[in-house]
Amino acid sequence: MDALVDTERNLTAAAASQVKVVARNVNVHYGDKHALKDVSIDIPANAVTAFIGPSGCGKSTFLRCINRMNDTIPIARVTGAIEIDGQDIYDRRLDVVQLRARVGMVFQKPNPFPKSVYENVAYGPRIHGMAGNKADLDEVVIGSLKRAGLFEEVKDRLNDPGTGLSGGQQQRLCIARAIAVGPEVILMDEPCSALDPIATAKIEELMDELRENFTIVIVTHSMQQAARVSQRTAFFHLGVLVEEGPTEKIFTTPQDRRTQDYITGRFG
Amino acid sequence: MSDHIAKAFDVDLHDLNRMVAEMGGLAEKEISDSVQALVRRDSDLARKVIATDPTIDALQLEIEEKSTLTIARRQPMAVDLREIVGALRVANDLERIGDLAKNIAKRVLATASEEFPSQKLIRGLEHMTSLVLSRLKQVLDAYAARDLASALVVWKSDDEIDAMCTSLFRELFTYMLEDPRNITFCIHLMFCAKNIERMGDHATNIAETVHYMIEGHPITGPRPKGDTTTFEMAPARG
Ligand SMILES: Nc1ncnc2c1ncn2[C@@H]1O[C@H](COP(=O)(O)OP(=O)(O)OP(=O)(O)O)[C@@H](O)[C@H]1O
Ligand SMILES: [Mg+2]
Numbered sequence: 001m002d003a004l005v006d007t008e009r010n011l012t013a014a015a016a017s018q019v020k021v022v023a024r025n026v027n028v029h030y031g032d033k034h035a036l037k038d039v040s041i042d043i044p045a046n047a048v049t050a051f052i053g054p055s056g057c058g059k060s061t062f063l064r065c066i067n068r069m070n071d072t073i074p075i076a077r078v079t080g081a082i083e084i085d086g087q088d089i090y091d092r093r094l095d096v097v098q099l100r101a102r103v104g105m106v107f108q109k110p111n112p113f114p115k116s117v118y119e120n121v122a123y124g125p126r127i128h129g130m131a132g133n134k135a136d137l138d139e140v141v142i143g144s145l146k147r148a149g150l151f152e153e154v155k156d157r158l159n160d161p162g163t164g165l166s167g168g169q170q171q172r173l174c175i176a177r178a179i180a181v182g183p184e185v186i187l188m189d190e191p192c193s194a195l196d197p198i199a200t201a202k203i204e205e206l207m208d209e210l211r212e213n214f215t216i217v218i219v220t221h222s223m224q225q226a227a228r229v230s231q232r233t234a235f236f237h238l239g240v241l242v243e244e245g246p247t248e249k250i251f252t253t254p255q256d257r258r259t260q261d262y263i264t265g266r267f268g
Numbered sequence: 269m270s271d272h273i274a275k276a277f278d279v280d281l282h283d284l285n286r287m288v289a290e291m292g293g294l295a296e297k298e299i300s301d302s303v304q305a306l307v308r309r310d311s312d313l314a315r316k317v318i319a320t321d322p323t324i325d326a327l328q329l330e331i332e333e334k335s336t337l338t339i340a341r342r343q344p345m346a347v348d349l350r351e352i353v354g355a356l357r358v359a360n361d362l363e364r365i366g367d368l369a370k371n372i373a374k375r376v377l378a379t380a381s382e383e384f385p386s387q388k389l390i391r392g393l394e395h396m397t398s399l400v401l402s403r404l405k406q407v408l409d410a411y412a413a414r415d416l417a418s419a420l421v422v423w424k425s426d427d428e429i430d431a432m433c434t435s436l437f438r439e440l441f442t443y444m445l446e447d448p449r450n451i452t453f454c455i456h457l458m459f460c461a462k463n464i465e466r467m468g469d470h471a472t473n474i475a476e477t478v479h480y481m482i483e484g485h486p487i488t489g490p491r492p493k494g495d496t497t498t499f500e501m502a503p504a505r506g
Contacts, residue, residue: 253484263345
């Protein structure tokens with residue numbers, strides 16, 4: 001009896017801190033440049049993990065490893081292992097298009113397609129054959145716009161061009177586009193750096209809601225943003241993952257001198 | 269503390285430290301003046317102590333304003349945030365010390381015509397005060413130098429003052445039993461002794477703040493306690 005209770009407790013604990021992405025000894029070279037050095041990290045499911053660090057330290061490089069975006073850069077060479085739910089994503093047999101549906105990405109500059117608001121969101125589900133008919137597609141598009149907190153603002157102009165929205169609306173449109181294909185992981189590379197404080201607050205609020213269903217990794221240059229939205233924070237410096245841990249710990253009592261110097265604005 | 273990329277931030281933190289140091293100097297002076305006024309039955313000195321208190325209050329306010337402004341402007345993290353929280357906490361303790369000194373000074377005025385029942389009592393009060401003063405000085409130096417070891421020495425020595433307070437109380441009881449005419453003055457003295465002991469507690473608080481600033485977490489373990497006088501403070505008249 002006791003043993004059974006114990007097992008249940010263990011299972012619950014495991015579920016609460018379930019690891020979604022595992023990276024081991026990841027190295028990235030751009031030609032001769034060793035941009036990422038032996039990075040190993042566990043990224044938990046249903047949490048926001050923030051990557052911080054000075055410009056050029058390899059945050060975006062590592063983010064791009066998680067959905068194999070570096071494959072599109074001819075001089076980039078990636079070694080090491082990355083698994084999502086235990087599956088090696090660098091396995092040759094793996095379909096990269098499928099992978100990118102599972103691991104969505106949102107960029108610094110909102111980049112809606114030059115199409116209507118509706119088409120921007122419908123595009124992904126359509127090419128992945130995820131919606132059988134118009135009614136299904138409508139449901140996916142409207143559902144995604146709602147989850148991205150954008151629907152109320154655009155419901156009367158679904159057929160207007162996405163590029164006609166404000167910057168903050170465009171970014172939420174890109175998030176709607178990313179979640180429309182039902183990803184498991186969403187990577188965001190400085191998603192708010194072009195947005196005003198109100199639009200930023202909306203995206204941050206959105207991340208907090210989305211993490212219930214997704215695993216979110218965000219690169220940000222704003223310490224305050226990382227402190228506000230993330231549960232875990234990883235600090236990179238010169239291609240090395242220096243320190244990683246619960247966000248409140250990293251921002252109150254970091255263990256490494258380099259982390260402390262960076263977050264308190266002391267880096268020369 | 270220094271060497272931020274934003275030099276103005278260093279200046280802000282430096283200013284905060286300077287204001288706390290200034291407050292500390294004033295608080296030390298208020299302690300010794302108030303007890304001097306008490307043992308010498310010096311009403312002029314007591315009035316001076318009372319007149320100085322608003323300066324300490326104003327400094328605390330200034331530290332609070334500077335702190336909130338710095339937090340809003342710099343959004344400090346980690347050690348920097350603890351620097352500011354530390355300054356706020358130390359300023360708060362120093363302001364309380366000022367109030368306690370003022371309270372003693374008011375009792376000096378309220379009991380101007382009374383004489384001490386014994387020299388021994390005076391020496392006891394003076395001894396306790398010099399101990400509190402040396403602890404306050406040491407902890408303020410530890411604060412300024414961010415010296416954890418020194419702050420911990422202060423933290424561990426609180427029971428000494430508490431024990432002295434307890435023994436003074438016993439003595440005061442004896443005088444009250446001896447002659448009921450002593451009672452009013454002795455009760456005032458009890459409050460004064462308790463005030464001095466409270467000042468020692470604030471020095472202990474400051475030691476805890478220094479620990480928090482350096483280590484990022486509170487001191488664990490109970491405070492050393494040698495005090496058996498549970499005695500709630502009543503406001504002084506006048
Ligand atoms: N496509 C590329 N070709 C060559 N070198 C690259 C390429 N992308 C990145 N690098 C180099 O790799 C290193 C890490 O770059 P990365 O973009 O990952 O940094 P980052 O931490 O995201 O910086 P930022 O905060 O400025 O976005 C840098 O030195 C950069 O110059
Ligand atoms: Mg980048």
